[in-house]
Structure formats: C-alpha cells, structure tokens
Amino acid sequence: xxxxxxxxxxxxxxxxxxxxxxxxxxxxxxxxxxxxxxxxxxxxxxxxxxxxxxxxxxxxxxxxxxxxxxxxxxxxxxxxxxxxxxxxxxxxxxxxxxxxxxxxxxxxxxxxxxxxxxxxxxxxxxxxxxxxxxxxxxxxxxxxxxxxxxxxxxxxxxxxxxxxxxxxxxxxxxxxxxxxxxxxxxxxxxxxxxxxxxxxxxxxxxxxxxxxxxxxxxxxxxxxxxxxxxxxxxxxxxxxxxxxxxxxxxxxxxxxxxxxxxxxxxxxxxxxxxxxxxxxxxxxxxxxxx
Amino acid sequence: xxxxxxxxxxxxxxxxxxxxxxxxxxxxxxxxxxxxxxxxxxxxxxxxxxxxxxxxxxxxxxxxxxxxxxxxxxxxxxxxxxxxxxxxxxxxxxxxxxxxxxxxxxxxxxxxxxxxxxxxxxxxxxxxxxxxxxxxxxxxxxxxxxxxxx
Numbered sequence: 215x216x217x218x219x220x221x222x223x224x225x226x227x228x229x230x231x232x233x234x235x236x237x238x239x240x241x242x243x244x245x246x247x248x249x250x251x252x253x254x255x256x257x258x259x260x261x262x263x264x265x266x267x268x269x270x271x272x273x274x275x276x277x278x279x280x281x282x283x284x285x286x287x288x289x290x291x292x293x294x295x296x297x298x299x300x301x302x303x304x305x306x307x308x309x310x311x312x313x314x315x316x317x318x319x320x321x322x323x324x325x326x327x328x329x330x331x332x333x334x335x336x337x338x339x340x341x342x343x344x345x346x347x348x349x350x351x352x353x354x355x356x357x358x359x360x361x362x363x364x365x366x367x368x369x370x371x372x373x374x375x376x377x378x379x380x381x382x383x384x385x386x387x388x389x390x391x392x393x394x395x396x397x398x399x400x401x402x403x404x405x406x407x408x409x410x411x412x413x414x415x416x417x418x419x420x421x422x423x424x425x426x427x428x429x430x431x432x433x434x435x436x437x438x439x440x441x442x443x444x445x446x447x448x449x450x451x452x453x454x455x456x457x458x459x460x461x462x463x464x465x466x467x468x469x470x471x472x473x474x475x476x477x478x479x480x481x482x483x484x485x486x487x488x489x490x491x492x493x494x495x496x497x498x499x500x501x502x503x504x
Numbered sequence: 505x506x507x508x509x510x511x512x513x514x515x516x517x518x519x520x521x522x523x524x525x526x527x528x529x530x531x532x533x534x535x536x537x538x539x540x541x542x543x544x545x546x547x548x549x550x551x552x553x554x555x556x557x558x559x560x561x562x563x564x565x566x567x568x569x570x571x572x573x574x575x576x577x578x579x580x581x582x583x584x585x586x587x588x589x590x591x592x593x594x595x596x597x598x599x600x601x602x603x604x605x606x607x608x609x610x611x612x613x614x615x616x617x618x619x620x621x622x623x624x625x626x627x628x629x630x631x632x633x634x635x636x637x638x639x640x641x642x643x644x645x646x647x648x649x650x651x652x653x654x
Contacts, residue, residue, distance in 0.1 A: 236515070297583075
C-alpha cells in the first residue's frame with residue numbers, strides 16, 4: 215500500500231489507486247452531475263434563445279407577485295426568495311449531515327438528514343402552491359377583441375402588454391356575460407357573482423370603471439412551457455433528492471453505514487442535494503430575477 | 505483531524521483533508537452568510553429594476569451584475585459545500601474544463617435568438633406590429649374602437 219505521506223506527491227498514474235484520489239462512486243456522481251448540468255443548461259439556454267427572439271417578454275415581477283395568504287397584494291420576488299432561502303438552508307443542513315458522517319456520528323447524521331428532508335419537502339410545497347396559483351389564478355386578457363379570463367398554462371399566457379383604456383372599453387362590448395361579471399365583481403364586492411350574471415349586459419358594462427381596468431394582451435406562449443418545464447424538471451430533482459435522503463435516513467437508522475465503517479453514501483447524496491441547490495441558483499436567476 | 509477515512513478504500517491513497525470541528529463550523533458559517541448576503545443583494549437589484557425605469561443599457565448592466573453574483577454563489581456552493589475545492593487538481597479540471605463549453609453554448613444560442621428576432625422584424629411586418637412594445641401615453645388622440653368579431 216501507498217504511504218500516506220504528504221511530503222512527496224504520489225505517482226497518481228502508476229496504477230493500483232484512483233488517479234483522482236476519489237472512490238469510484240463519488241467520481242461517477244460528479245460526472246453524472248456534470249452531465250445533468252448540461253441538461254439543465256440546454257433547457258435554460260433554449261429558454262434564453264426563445265426569449266431573445268421575442269420583441270416582448272413578460273416582466274417576472276408582474277407574473278410572480280403573489281404570496282400565500284396575502285390575497286391580491288403586489289409582492290414581487292417575495293415568495294421566491296422564501297423558496298431560495300429554504301433551499302440554501304437545506305443545503306447547509308446537508309453539509310452538517312455529511313460532516314457528522316465523517317465523524318461517524320450516527321445521531322448527528324440522522325438529525326441533519328431529517329432537517330434536510332424537511333427543507334426539501336417545504337420547497338416542494340412552495341412550488342406546488344406557486345404552480346397552483348399560476349394555473350388557477352385567472353386574469354382578464356384581450357383575446358380577439360374580447361376580454362377573457364385566463365390562467366397561466368402551457369398554451370396561453372395572460373401577461374402580454376397592457377391594453378390602453380379605450381381599446382379595453384371597446385372590447386367590453388364583445389365580452390361574455392361571465393367575463394363582465396368577473397370584471398364588475400373586482401370593484402363591486404357587495405354583489406355576488408350569481409347576481410351579476412343575472413344583470414343585463416349594458417348595466418354590467420356601466421358598472422365597470424374603464425380607467426381602473428388592468429387588461430393585458432396575450433403574452434408569448436413559450437413562457438408557460440419553459441417555466442413549467444424547467445421548474446418542473448428542477449422540482450423533480452428536488453423530489454428525487456428527498457426520496458434518496460429518506461432512504462439514506464432509513465439506512466443510517468438501520469446501522470448500514472455504521473457496519474460498513476464509513477458514511478460515504480451520505481457524501482454522494484450530499485453532492486446530489488447541493489447540485490439541486492446549485493441549479494436553483496440559475497433557475498432563480500433566469501426566471502425570476504432577469 | 506484524521507478519521508477512519510484512510511481505511512475506507514484502496515482507491516483513495518491520500519486521506520482527504522478534513523477540517524477540525526471549529527474550522528468546519530467557521531467555513532460553513534462564512535459560506536452561509538456569503539450566500540445569504542449575495543441573495544439579498546440580488547433580490548434588491550431585482551426590485552430596483554422593477555421599481556425604476558432605467559434606460560436599456562443601464563438595465564442590462566444591472567442584469568449583468570446579477571448574473572455575476574449568481575456565478576459567485578455557484579462557485580461557493582460547488583467549492584465549499586460540494587468540497588470540489590478540496591479535491592486534487594486533475595479531478596477538478598475534468599469537471600471544470602468541459603463546463604467551459606457553456607461559454608460557446610450560451611453565446612451562440614442567445615445570438616441566434618437575437619438574430620431571428622431581427623430577421624422577423626425586418627421581413628414579417630405582422631410580427632413586428634403585433635409584438636413590438638408600444639407607448640400607451642402618446643396616443644389617446646387617435647382613439648379608434650376595434651371592430652369586434654361578432
């Protein structure tokens with residue numbers, strides 16, 4: 215065996231040992247992560263390419279301005295910063311789990327892995343809320359000269375350019391009773407939707423203050439596909455990371471690693487988990503910040 | 505601090521440097537604080553872009569700063585949290601050098617997208633008119649109600 219002296223550089227390529235001074239599994243995890251980085255990179259670059267090919271792209275601060283429990287308050291970047299900090303903190307707890315593993319501290323590994331899993335689940339819950347809010351939250355949008363209420367899906371985007379009041383007023387005439395009732399309800403909360411649906415159209419249109427209307431045109435369709443596709447792919451990584459961490463937690467609990475004499479498995483899963491955090495840095499950058 | 509690391513695998517000939525508890529805590533604490541502060545600065549710049557109406561070049565410059573800050577975050581995550589900085593140089597290079605492909609990858613596709621936009625604006629008048637951002641403030645005089653479809 216090699217002596218472990220650090221005085222002279224070992225001959226890395228003389229055989230019988232890893233020239234990278236890493237065990238096989240960890241090295242392969244690195245290469246997997248590198249290829250995964252290219253997958254994410256390709257998605258994000260494709261998104262960038264499409265975005266640069268458009269004259270108009272929705273402002274993320276307009277799209278992502280909701281916060282659970284805050285109603286219609288305009289809070290750009292607030293919720294996504296919570297999600298970002300959740301991932302940063304869960305990355306830190308993972309570092310602590312790996313460190314506990316180095317020391318062979320089973321209880322420490324269990325404790326920090328548990329908190330990492332909690333962080334991952336919290337992130338997934340946040341993402342579920344955000345998707346749900348985007349898909350079901352409908353916005354008045356000018357489509358073919360009428361106003362329709364649409365959510366953000368992969369086939370339609372309600373975040374186009376603002377429509378000027380005169381165009382919006384003209385579009386009211388062509389809009390359905392349902393759309394008008396929803397618009398009237400925005401300013402007039404005393405009447406229920408059913409009551410408004412029963413009113414004549416003319417009266418409904420008169421109730422709507424055209425100056426207060428915030429109508430947008432349809433935005434670029436690609437927005438939804440890229441957003442759900444890329445955040446979904448990232449969310450899937452978080453999900454699989456949580457599953458892997460749960461398996462690690464069970465294995466630690468059952469003394470698998472203690473019997474093996476080392477906790478290298480925790481290190482490999484830690485690499486994967488940090489990678490998930492790393493990808494989020496760029497998803498956060500590309501979709502929410504710029 | 506030596507742990508049982510050297511006995512793990514015959515492949516790992518030089519035990520990796522492990523930090524003492526105090527050193528380790530210090531490093532993790534420092535990195536966490538750096539990541540948090542950088543994120544807060546990014547959020548601040550993002551909100552600044554939202555709240556103010558910069559001219560396009562300044563806007564782009566602020567976005568450039570945000571991108572550089574994100575790269576700094578990525579460096580800290582990979583180097584400290586993933587311990588890539590503690591690996592031997594050959595190994596680091598096999599990870600980092602292929603990633604340099606991204607420089608071409610990003611530039612080529614962004615420039616291609618931009619060129620597609622310019623071509624369409626030149627040759628596809630409908631695309632240009634229907635998607636070019638317009639100023640709403642300057643044309644309340646020419647008010648023409650749109651004909652509906654019904």
